Amino acid sequence: MSLRIFLHSLRQVFGNLGGALQVSGVLMLVQFGVLLAFGQSMMMDEDTMRQMMMQGQMPWGRFVLVALVSTLLWLWIVVGWHRYILLNEQPKLVPTFRADRMLGYFGKSILIGLILLPLGFVLGFVGGGVASGLVHGSGGNLFPALIVMALLVYVPLATVGTRLATMLPGAALEPGVPVFSGWEATRGATVTILGVVALSAIFTVILDFIGARLFSSPGSVPALIYELVMQWVVAMVGASILTTLYGHYVEKRPLV
Numbered sequence: 001m002s003l004r005i006f007l008h009s010l011r012q013v014f015g016n017l018g019g020a021l022q023v024s025g026v027l028m029l030v031q032f033g034v035l036l037a038f039g040q041s042m043m044m045d046e047d048t049m050r051q052m053m054m055q056g057q058m059p060w061g062r063f064v065l066v067a068l069v070s071t072l073l074w075l076w077i078v079v080g081w082h083r084y085i086l087l088n089e090q091p092k093l094v095p096t097f098r099a100d101r102m103l104g105y106f107g108k109s110i111l112i113g114l115i116l117l118p119l120g121f122v123l124g125f126v127g128g129g130v131a132s133g134l135v136h137g138s139g140g141n142l143f144p145a146l147i148v149m150a151l152l153v154y155v156p157l158a159t160v161g162t163r164l165a166t167m168l169p170g171a172a173l174e175p176g177v178p179v180f181s182g183w184e185a186t187r188g189a190t191v192t193i194l195g196v197v198a199l200s201a202i203f204t205v206i207l208d209f210i211g212a213r214l215f216s217s218p219g220s221v222p223a224l225i226y227e228l229v230m231q232w233v234v235a236m237v238g239a240s241i242l243t244t245l246y247g248h249y250v251e252k253r254p255l256v
Contacts, residue, residue: 002195127152
């Protein structure tokens with residue numbers, strides 16, 4: 001079932017590439033322009049970043065600007081995409097700018113994040129303790145610790161978060177959707193959603209690995225282009241997973 005949901009979400013994007021680009025193309029080009037304008041000056045290795053922070057020269061204003069623009073564009077795209085798939089709402093040049101639905105979507109996302117915060121602290125404390133012991137026991141080898149952190153922290157947190165976030169496509173359609181409605185709708189589907197989370201993580205890691213192998217300079221224009229395309233793919237597939245979960249578990253649509 002997990003694989004069916006994940007493949008269904010991939011088909012929503014790549015089997016309907018024209019529609020996906022129609023919803024997101026222009027807005028992603030705007031984001032690309034912002035990255036070109038500010039991205040190269042913000043891309044730096046860890047040592048450079050540490051030195052700039054110590055010298056008080058970090059471009060925090062640019063970081064904030066890029067974050068705000070990216071968040072606004074993403075909300076615009078994801079609300080438009082949910083409505084395109086679930087309501088067949090066709091965009092023109094860009095999706096209709098629905099400030100109320102975008103704010104509702106953002107507010108519910110923040111609320112879900114706050115709900116997850118205590119669980120994240122507990123899992124992080126337990127996972128961090130186990131990972132620290134593994135690092136000391138393996139002579140400084142970080143790989144086992146990273147695996148443990150993924151299994152003990154990321155996977156359960158992302159699974160709970162995905163169950164809660166199943167309601168978010170509903171927030172893109174109408175106001176007043178209860179924040180726990182997705183949790184209730186996916187009761188009994190935890191293992192399935194855990195599998196979807198794992199497949200999504202593997203998919204993202206593969207894309208990251210390809211980018212790291214292809215581009216040695218993260219601030220170069222080709223690297224920025226790849227980063228933008230990768231972010232688009234991951235974001236659209238992620239939004240499609242939520243759309244699929246909402247359609248199947250909340251609206252009771254069959255998976256085709």
